[in-house]
Amino acid sequence: MVTLAAPARRIVVLVPHAVETLYAIGAAAQIVAVVEYSDHPPAARQLPRVGSYSGISLEAILRLRPELVVAWRDGGHPRELARLRALGIPLYISAPQNVADIAREMRALGRLSGQQRGAAQQAARFEQQFASLRQRYASARPVATFVQVGDTPLFSVSRLSFVDSLVRLCGGRNVFADAAVPAPQVSVEAVLARRPQLILAFEERQLAYWQRWPQLPAVALGNLSLLAEDSISRPGPRLADGARQLCRQIDAARQRLPAG
Known part of the structure; x- marks a missing residue:
């Protein structure tokens, strides 16, 4: 589990779905860079890019002085992520396998960004929507x-x-x-x-x-x-x-x- 002394004010996000989550929980202002295909919500298209699925720029990330980097378990870039970890930059690795994991990730990102209230509300709404579907098709x-x-x-x-x-x-x-x-x-x-x-x-x-x-x-x-x-x-x-x-x-x- 990633722990921070204080909520991250500067977050680099290397996976589009986490960009959407951070916007949804109220942490949009804390995102300082993303990768290509981070296109939702539309405002995310204006954020600086530090890479794509084919590669990320370690130098560009370091220049932004991130207090947290959010990456994708299956997104590649193992050498760059290992380097960031070696430099002491906190890494949150996203790896949801089911609906429950996604709700947990919302709450985890809320804790790391200091947006616990927004994250709790979003996760509860998300879980309720899926509970309704589960009941309907059980x-x-x-x-x-x-x-x-x-x-x-x-x-x-x-x-x-x-x-x-x-x-x-x-x-x-x-x-x-x-x-x-x-x-x-x-x-x-x-x-x-x-x-x-x-x-x-x-x-x-x-x-x-x-x-x-x-x-x-x-x-x-x-x-x-x-x-x-x-x-x-x-x-x-x-x-x-x-x-x-x-x-x-x-x-x-x-x-x-x-x-x-």
């Missing part, structure tokens, strides 16, 4: 679901990904939940063998690709659905909106399943 008929997150090569998600927790929340059954890593590389043959009844993807062309296998249940049923990328792929405050949309998509697919 007894829903399972829908075998394949979530595609890339196509060159083909990737999906496992139970170690927060996206899997959303699929399960909505009554879906992730066909690659048993994979050993959060984002497993899979083959077309493996997808065909697991016979998903619903395919979810972030691009229309990815969905169109599966039309060449009309024997696949998802294709035969017409259950090919486009995901709302930012609200479903970023584990932050907007995830509740994305989850509601995902539940509607899974429920629509459920209605097309054959009786039995």
